[in-house]
Amino acid sequence: MPGEDWEDFGFEGIGTQWEISTPFPLAQSVRARLLNRVEEFDAAWSRFRADSRVSIMAREPGRFGFPDEAGRLGPLYRTLYGLTDGAMTPLIGASLERLGYDAGYSLKPSGSPLPAPPWDEVLKWDGTIITTTLPVVLDIGAAGKGLLVDLLADELEAEGIDSFVIDGSGDLLARGPQSTQVALEHPYNPGQAIGIVPLAGRALCASASNRRAWGDGWHHVLDGTTGQPVRTAVATWALADTAMLADALATALFFVPGARLEQAFDFSWLTVFSDGSAAHSAEFEGTLFT
Structure with missing residues (x-):
């Protein structure tokens, strides 16, 4: 680090x-605060534990506070x-479960790919209140880990800690003046x-189809309109001011060109495609090896 x-x-x-890196050891009280924040997040958003709010939503429709x-x-x-x-879409959970990425990690498809239900037919998301008309399997994996990185950063900053690097298994957020050199995994x-990216004061998140892959070409990046894994892009990176945004955009790059996303968001990006080619934003801070 x-x-x-x-x-x-x-x-x-x-x-x-x-892994959270800081210029000095974190006090036990701060560590406990961070771990408690992770537990609160998991209790709300996990689709892998039966007592979470997301799992309750999967069993019955209703109005849920988050x-x-x-x-x-x-x-x-x-x-x-x-x-x-x-x-x-956050409604991709049942599609992932159909292909075997379920709470038991069976990694065995139970049927043909399942498209996600249309948002407006089953879901209303109003601030912290989510209302459903049918049982739905919410999955925020495309942005959730980045969001938790940001929440842990909030906890550190509330303790007066302003220099740190949070690494959530590759979802990175750096705060403070010191730059960190981050390798871009093949x-x-x-x-x-x-390649390599110098990271300082921003977040860098990646998504890759090889990270959670199983069976005969199945992986976790699914197209909600078909329930099928995406086959064109194989790896993406996004740099943004928050890890939630970088995480979400790294996933979005599997579906639409980065230039289109740049019209709505302030970020830089890199996409590697299955044919070995690559594309990146004009402002991409990294250096690609030849």
Whole structure:
């Protein structure tokens, strides 16, 4: 991370590994506050635990109250749902379960690909209140880990800590003056890098179809209009002011060109396609290796 003299606090949360690096050791009270925030997030949004609000929504329709961060998340998802013509949707959960990415991690399809239900037919997202007309499997995985990165940053800043790097298994947020050099992982060879990005004061998030893949070509980036895995892009990176935005846009790049997304959002990006070609924004801060 930023320097050899920085201290790392590692832990597991929402099913993945986390590391928070700071110039000094975090007090036990701060660590406890961070872990509590992760637990609160998981209890609300996880589709992998039976007691979460998302799991209750999957069993019965109704009116559900969610934590304050829902007010950040809903408008972003709604905008990207429109920009991708319904391909990127928080209603993709049942489609993922159909292909085997379920609570039991069976990784065995139980039927043919299932398109996600149309947003306006089943879902109303108004701030922190989500109302459904049918049982739905909400999945915020396209932006949720980035959102949790931002929430942990809020906790650190509330404690007066203004220099840190949060690494949520590749979803990165850096605060403070020091720059961190981040390698861009080769989509077909995790042991190699295709480039490097200097990260300071921003978030960098990536999405890749090889990260959660199983069976005969199945992976977790599904087109909500078909329920099928996306086949054109294989890896994306997005840099933005918040990790939630970078995380969401890294997924959106699988469905629409970055130039289209630039019309609505202030960010930079890189997309690598299945034919080996790549495209990136004019302002992309990284250096690609030849």
